[in-house]
Amino acid sequence: MAKYEGKCSHCGKTLRSDKKDDIVQCECWKNCETCGAEMTPYLPDLAMNTYGLDDRRDLAVLMACTLHFPMFFSSQKPVEVVCT
Numbered sequence: 001m002a003k004y005e006g007k008c009s010h011c012g013k014t015l016r017s018d019k020k021d022d023i024v025q026c027e028c029w030k031n032c033e034t035c036g037a038e039m040t041p042y043l044p045d046l047a048m049n050t051y052g053l054d055d056r057r058d059l060a061v062l063m064a065c066t067l068h069f070p071m072f073f074s075s076q077k078p079v080e081v082v083c084t
């Protein structure tokens with residue numbers, strides 16, 4: 001059973017783990033800030049130029065909500081929550 005918990009600083013959701021000081025990633029960064037729908041990863045054409053630079057590739061990835069016009073882009077990063 002999960003004994004330890006931590007609160008996401010972004011959405012306030014409580015995340016649980018059965019390990020102390022475990023780092024849990026909150027899923028809220030995947031959701032659109034405007035409408036709450038789950039966003040899809042968006043890879044700009046620019047990503048082609050960074051091919052091979054594995055350690056920097058994530059910088060080019062944005063999440064996009066396609067329900068808006070123009071599309072809504074989020075630069076929100078995954079939120080890591082420490083369970084204590």
Ligand SMILES: [Zn+2]
Pocket residue numbers: 008009010011012013026027028029079
């Ligand atoms: Zn969250």
Ligand SMILES: [Zn+2]
Pocket residue numbers: 032033034035036037065066067068072
């Ligand atoms: Zn949206």
